[in-house]
Amino acid sequence: MELSQLLNIVWVMVGSVLVFFMQAGFAMVETGFTRAKNASNIIMKNVMDFTIGSIVFYLIGFSLMFGDSVGGIFGGSGFLSPEKLGLSVFADLTPPVFIFFQTVFCATAATIVSGAVAERTKFLPYLIFSAVISMVIYPVVGHWIWGGGWLSKIGFVDFAGSTVVHSVGGWAALVGAAMVGPRIGKYVKGKVNALPGHNITLGALGVFILWMCWFGFNAGSTLGATDELGHIAMTTNLAACAAAFTTMLITWIRYGKPDVSMTLNGVLAGLVAITAGCQVVTIKGALVIGVVAGFLIVFGIEFIDKVVKVDDPVGAVGVHCLNGVAGTLMVGLFANYMPGTESAITGLLYGGGLSLLGVQALGAASVAAWTIGTSFLLFGILKKTIGLRVTEQEETIGLDIHEHNTQAYADFMVK
Amino acid sequence: MELSQLLNIVWVMVGSVLVFFMQAGFAMVETGFTRAKNASNIIMKNVMDFTIGSIVFYLIGFSLMFGDSVGGIFGGSGFLSPEKLGLSVFADLTPPVFIFFQTVFCATAATIVSGAVAERTKFLPYLIFSAVISMVIYPVVGHWIWGGGWLSKIGFVDFAGSTVVHSVGGWAALVGAAMVGPRIGKYVKGKVNALPGHNITLGALGVFILWMCWFGFNAGSTLGATDELGHIAMTTNLAACAAAFTTMLITWIRYGKPDVSMTLNGVLAGLVAITAGCQVVTIKGALVIGVVAGFLIVFGIEFIDKVVKVDDPVGAVGVHCLNGVAGTLMVGLFANYMPGTESAITGLLYGGGLSLLGVQALGAASVAAWTIGTSFLLFGILKKTIGLRVTEQEETIGLDIHEHNTQAYADFMVK
Amino acid sequence: MELSQLLNIVWVMVGSVLVFFMQAGFAMVETGFTRAKNASNIIMKNVMDFTIGSIVFYLIGFSLMFGDSVGGIFGGSGFLSPEKLGLSVFADLTPPVFIFFQTVFCATAATIVSGAVAERTKFLPYLIFSAVISMVIYPVVGHWIWGGGWLSKIGFVDFAGSTVVHSVGGWAALVGAAMVGPRIGKYVKGKVNALPGHNITLGALGVFILWMCWFGFNAGSTLGATDELGHIAMTTNLAACAAAFTTMLITWIRYGKPDVSMTLNGVLAGLVAITAGCQVVTIKGALVIGVVAGFLIVFGIEFIDKVVKVDDPVGAVGVHCLNGVAGTLMVGLFANYMPGTESAITGLLYGGGLSLLGVQALGAASVAAWTIGTSFLLFGILKKTIGLRVTEQEETIGLDIHEHNTQAYADFMVK
Amino acid sequence: MKKLEIIIRPEKLEEVKSILHQCGVTGLMITNVMGYGNQRGFTQMYRGTEFEVNLLPKIKVETVVSADKVACIVENVRGVVASGTPGDGKIFVYAVEDAIRIRTGESGGSAL
Amino acid sequence: MKKLEIIIRPEKLEEVKSILHQCGVTGLMITNVMGYGNQRGFTQMYRGTEFEVNLLPKIKVETVVSADKVACIVENVRGVVASGTPGDGKIFVYAVEDAIRIRTGESGGSAL
Amino acid sequence: MKKLEIIIRPEKLEEVKSILHQCGVTGLMITNVMGYGNQRGFTQMYRGTEFEVNLLPKIKVETVVSADKVACIVENVRGVVASGTPGDGKIFVYAVEDAIRIRTGESGGSAL
Numbered sequence A, B, C: 001m002e003l004s005q006l007l008n009i010v011w012v013m014v015g016s017v018l019v020f021f022m023q024a025g026f027a028m029v030e031t032g033f034t035r036a037k038n039a040s041n042i043i044m045k046n047v048m049d050f051t052i053g054s055i056v057f058y059l060i061g062f063s064l065m066f067g068d069s070v071g072g073i074f075g076g077s078g079f080l081s082p083e084k085l086g087l088s089v090f091a092d093l094t095p096p097v098f099i100f101f102q103t104v105f106c107a108t109a110a111t112i113v114s115g116a117v118a119e120r121t122k123f124l125p126y127l128i129f130s131a132v133i134s135m136v137i138y139p140v141v142g143h144w145i146w147g148g149g150w151l152s153k154i155g156f157v158d159f160a161g162s163t164v165v166h167s168v169g170g171w172a173a174l175v176g177a178a179m180v181g182p183r184i185g186k187y188v189k190g191k192v193n194a195l196p197g198h199n200i201t202l203g204a205l206g207v208f209i210l211w212m213c214w215f216g217f218n219a220g221s222t223l224g225a226t227d228e229l230g231h232i233a234m235t236t237n238l239a240a241c242a243a244a245f246t247t248m249l250i251t252w253i254r255y256g257k258p259d260v261s262m263t264l265n266g267v268l269a270g271l272v273a274i275t276a277g278c279q280v281v282t283i284k285g286a287l288v289i290g291v292v293a294g295f296l297i298v299f300g301i302e303f304i305d306k307v308v309k310v311d312d313p314v315g316a317v318g319v320h321c322l323n324g325v326a327g328t329l330m331v332g333l334f335a336n337y338m339p340g341t342e343s344a345i346t347g348l349l350y351g352g353g354l355s356l357l358g359v360q361a362l363g364a365a366s367v368a369a370w371t372i373g374t375s376f377l378l379f380g381i382l383k384k385t386i387g388l389r390v391t392e393q394e395e396t397i398g399l400d401i402h403e404h405n406t407q408a409y410a411d412f413m414v415k
Numbered sequence D, E, F: 001m002k003k004l005e006i007i008i009r010p011e012k013l014e015e016v017k018s019i020l021h022q023c024g025v026t027g028l029m030i031t032n033v034m035g036y037g038n039q040r041g042f043t044q045m046y047r048g049t050e051f052e053v054n055l056l057p058k059i060k061v062e063t064v065v066s067a068d069k070v071a072c073i074v075e076n077v078r079g080v081v082a083s084g085t086p087g088d089g090k091i092f093v094y095a096v097e098d099a100i101r102i103r104t105g106e107s108g109g110s111a112l
């Protein structure tokens, strides 16, 4: 095998391992930002969405995403043994390297939902939803954009997945959180209450883990060792920094004190927003994108929490949905890739006109429509059949005891 | 230096760093699954077994493992300066890269014991045991299988160490836990009591860390950048997923609710079981191996806990010993490596007959005999001389105060 | 692009990601070793010093460090767009890869200070100090030693930054901790009190994270895939092990019991001490350096705590300042790099005479003078203007509530 | 002067606080306790081993009030807390000999 | 009606609970407290600095019972708890003026 | 025999302990409580939503002493604890009917 191919394999393996570890980051963020009485349940949901997702994505999802295209809408071959497909990227790497990388990506989208519906959702319907998003909802979008489907054909740019991964997870999170309803005590007689998370330190550890892993997510999406890795790392990092700094400033001004958990969300907002364009925007563009993400996260979370009144304990909708969409659109503004060459991708601000922005908007909207539609249908069926929500008494006593007969912090609690 | 050699160095460095980080994973799992009053002690044991292990393995263990073979039983040259040995793998990488990789592997075996004997074992005898396992017990087994010793000669297959690392750690854990006896309150008048761990969230973080690092453990065992990395990652991941999912289902059916800490053990069980065969089994074979691991962990832990009545607070014996042995044997069933070529390794189910299975069984049994024997001897001597166990009063008040004059969570405890 | 260049890029990317993750390690160590009522504040300071540092280092710091030298004292070109500089290392990697690597290094120096001034320092002056250290103080030292400045010209050896990173962070930490004064209750009527950290488990996790990341820090400082990676990993690891083991023994003898948090500091001390010489000392030299670090950390922390009476909650001065300086000086004793060749670097003990030791001492002293001077000035101005310290009442109730209107562990605290 | 010890389910705290406020209580203390009574506990499971948890988390609200306020409190607490299922809790009444406000040194009724 | 406050070592809780059960107690409350008495604390060490911990974790079991049960409880608790070493704990007895069962409104002895 | 319940700010514990020691107290119990009184709480903020925290952490020190020690304790606690700002705390005095030392079975005054 060519050395260059082996080098690509090594880099994609490193990237995959990092993206895998995002599971730990999400688990810590979601657990830290919710209450102690539901900690084991959140952990269990995070372990299970990866577990189930990995299996169904291997057997079915990957082929729906990368199999021979059926009308640009979904892949239709390779089921059960996707490594036998004849993809050209299989030749650049090896089939299992590429499948592994795609598996851990898919799991990222699935896991976003668990935080938004945390602390009141039954375990079984969550597992079913999680299986379907990994098996169908995500792969179809993936096909459109990365699998040779219709959006990739019209020049839609989503380098590492602001739309494919984050907006899919985010829209599903929004639908889920809305349909399962707010936690008891969140909205009482028109008043919005705070239900603070039980371990901000762990939440912060989760954010640092995600931040690190995002370098694998974005720079790994090159699918090989290229001269662009450094640029992608720089845009990724500075967007996160600019977003966190902006968030801190806004909360300082608006609330009188810099808000910790919002600033941690700000980091993630910046990372999500830069994901689509990390390859094609300039470093200064990344800084601006980060600043926008900072504004979006503060006002977006407040809007969802206080105006729309969807109860999203960890801010998943604000982070992944709002910034996933915004990041995708901002590619249409800030793209400035290889100007003057054949491969040029140029946004509005660099003289590329409105066309890219239009394509980006069309893509973001189509993905939103598909994800909202399928999620709504699925959550609706689950609600009608097994029900989405634990009883009031079970929610009050905590999902750990109710769903798993256990407690996460035995020595600090019931003796 | 050849570029291909440099690429191998880079990959093995990445693998080594990941395997090093398993120490953090073990520390979190063991601490999270035991009680708060012993947290500092577990931490200290985990830091010290790596520390002492690294030093003695460099000075002595490595040479016992890879020095010139004395009758296929142990290595007999290179002591104190192992980098001066003339191993061919030194030429493929560099001496220190290979020594570093082997050091972090060795430390993994040593650290398994600490969880099984947690919450009641004295600090000093633990340190001594830990030094001996890294200096002698593990390296001898390593020599048999990876150092050119007798088992490697007869075709025993243990790619990344289900036997070398996990079964050695697991058998020693079993002997240790049995000889030090159960914790106070574990078995009272024939009744088996649960002594729940104090931080399931941290335990879960530990599991995620181990899972990530296992990609370095298994795919790093190629000792170079090869076209097999992706396949190894896929078998590793899907075995873990299948095991976790199976564990969850079994506990759900058996206990009425899906059990969190058992499912977390299930992940590790799948990882241990696939370690021997990750290179030589198919992806579907890995799924089956994972399912078997899931059954083994539930019934195995129950059997050890309730029938054999060995008190193993973190499930180390179930995870590492049972699944290490089972994973080794299953290679004899599921191996299907390069069928039709000279390098073919084929198990029973792929028409390879019983011979491989026989060799695997012989290897697993020999390693069990050696490890149980030496551990029994060593723990026995320690018991007779300095004693293995803290006093009843010390155990009741906690090892943190007794052994280290400290408490892990000062603000949540004694004021 | 040449394959060898791509391989270097991959390795430096891996190193950079690891060094980035040190932020998580520092955050966990600092939070775990301080009290629960200040946890969110420490987290916030750690997030913000990286965030602000990344931005100002990109815009200004990098150019001060690597721009065209103004008299060997600082760099004077490249501001705002450092990727346009014509550095030769830019050609070996790519500009953004090198800038990314330097950014995460810079952030490491900045973050050291937060632990030493924890639990009583106002948020705003901390942010300002943090910006200045990343923008000016660190880059100037960096220029002297790594940017082609005067120290690099006279043969000063600091391979991965015992002086550049750790002593700069450590000296600034010392000045900061001294000027902000001890925490309430630390020194009462001549008596030295212990104010134990609130989560030793998390602190230990932080130490394991830092240990792992140090392999990226030291072995990544090669700036490419070389045959030295393994040697650097071995010296790094064994120095840490020797230091931890020595620390444990000393505390066991001195205090009657092996001290957990001191031993964890011992690991870090060994890592800091080996950082300057990891490439140029032998493995046995590394073991000795580790032993020295073990002595230094115990007696150094006691000296600072009980004699100098500077209150440093996490031991940052002992770890980074004392061992940063000592590690730099020990290069003058233990260096034994390519003896007999043109590139030879040889310390006193290997027949190299006193000259290297002299240069090392001059460098360490100059950096100390610069860092102490500028830090003193800056902290002095901040003290006079906005003030460094929260009020007594605010400190008593905790910085989380005072500075951020929040609590880190809502479910375990105020209801 | 009487001391009332009001044992309730944790989720009822807010309501009880506002009742007490309405009855003119000027101060109170809250403690997390584990309670045991007619209400049965539940079974937990850890790694395949069942164990009974027969203690349940309760909140103890203590307040020292002048004797004339007792009736108001008892009445109204019952109104908001009683769910009719075991575990609703108890109110215990004790005599208090004296109270001192540390800040001012006032004692007796005026210290409340 | 009496209230007993029984201060014990944490590890004795299970035994005390079953004694109380045998004596016909219908309810109780458990609180984690830190105690100080004849039993000496211990020295802790943190990073080379010693500090005395003179408070030790204890459990306070409170139960309100009819007066006739006091003797049974005191007698039997002593039987299982007394180890003869300082720190075994204390039982304090208080008068209770009234008890109300929130669920039903019963008061006095029938509320227990 | 009296029981004193001394409610103080957490940071005053050490001082109160040494006062009690000086007044000849032989044992005590300490509980973390949340208090509500004249002292106002503070506002917290979580992700943009404000919420009032009207309970503040306090420490409850309980000690059972012979009646003659009450004056000494009340006097001296006031001396070290009173800061003059709301929230300094309260001392409540109760009658104790009996005390039993579990270790020896002694009761009454000699059990203290």
Ligand SMILES: Nc1ncnc2c1ncn2[C@@H]1O[C@H](COP(=O)(O)OP(=O)(O)O)[C@@H](O)[C@H]1O
Residues within 6 Å of the ligand: D007, D034, D035, D036, D037, D038, D039, D056, D058, D085, D086, D087, D088, D089, D090, E026, E027, E028, E029, E062, E063, E064, E065, E101, E102, E103, E112
């Ligand atoms: N005799 C008692 N002494 C002390 N506490 C009691 C007593 N009886 C009940 N309690 C407390 O009140 C709580 C509720 O009592 P329980 O008997 O479960 O409900 P109910 O009063 O509705 O029958 C118990 O958990 C316990 O904490």
Ligand SMILES: Nc1ncnc2c1ncn2[C@@H]1O[C@H](COP(=O)(O)OP(=O)(O)O)[C@@H](O)[C@H]1O
Residues within 6 Å of the ligand: E007, E034, E035, E036, E037, E038, E039, E056, E058, E085, E086, E087, E088, E089, E090, F026, F027, F028, F029, F062, F063, F064, F065, F101, F102, F103, F112
């Ligand atoms: N006078 C007292 N007031 C309140 N609590 C007390 C008193 N004396 C003892 N205690 C509690 O009882 C516990 C045991 O008392 P101690 O004096 O240590 O043991 P013993 O009664 O066996 O001598 C103490 O830790 C304390 O919590």
Ligand SMILES: Nc1ncnc2c1ncn2[C@@H]1O[C@H](COP(=O)(O)OP(=O)(O)O)[C@@H](O)[C@H]1O
Residues within 6 Å of the ligand: D026, D027, D028, D029, D062, D063, D064, D065, D101, D102, D103, D112, F007, F034, F035, F036, F037, F038, F039, F056, F058, F085, F086, F087, F088, F089, F090
């Ligand atoms: N009537 C009361 N009953 C029970 N506890 C009280 C009462 N009044 C005050 N406290 C306790 O004493 C603490 C201090 O009281 P507060 O009214 O804030 O201060 P001050 O007595 O100085 O006015 C309160 O937080 C509360 O815990």
